Amino acid sequence: MGLTDWLNPVKGFGVTFHTMFKKPVTTNYPEEKKPTAPRFHGRHQLNRWPDGLEKCVGCELCAWACPADAIYVEGADNTDEERFSPGERYGRTYQINYLRCILCGLCIEACPTRALTMTNEYELADTNRESLIFTKEMLLAPLTQGMEQPPHAMRLGETEEDYYRLGRTNG
DSSP: OOHHHHHHHHHHHHHHHHHHTSOOOOOOTTTSOOOOOTTOOOSEEEOBOTTSOBSOOOOOHHHHHOTTOOEEEEEEEOOSSSOSSSSSEEEEEEEEETTTOOOOOHHHHHOTTSOEEEOSOOOOOOSOSGGGEEEHHHHBOOOOTTOOOSSOOOOSOSSHHHHHHHHHHOO
8 A cells, every 4th residue: 555545535534624614605595586697597488479469389399399298288270250379370278397397498499489488587486286387377478568468360460471570580
């Protein structure tokens, strides 16, 4: 047994004794919330077009892309009397189960209309299991000034293509 073999355990104890007497770093989390990074993956949000129609077309690609099987989408057809999105279809039922979601963002990448994005909200804990299954109403972005509650006719153009062009040029 050489000298270096004998010193290795002593070096390990040296690290232990050195950190044992340091003051611990404490975070006052509930009282002091630090801002998240701009690209942080938090709670999901279903976005709307500027006239209030939903961007989700019920294609179910987000559910197929989810590795945790946390998303459930049921699409339905739009009619002229009841139009929820500019496309032929809309997401009638939309649920995200945050008990299963791993916040990976693959659903965001799969969405062809940018209907699904992630916010910076990260406080998702609860004592009730049912409240961690977010429904479409809980995920939809709120209506802002100038938006109208769906269902209503298309306001930003006559065709679905007008909406997608608008979305591409205005972000």
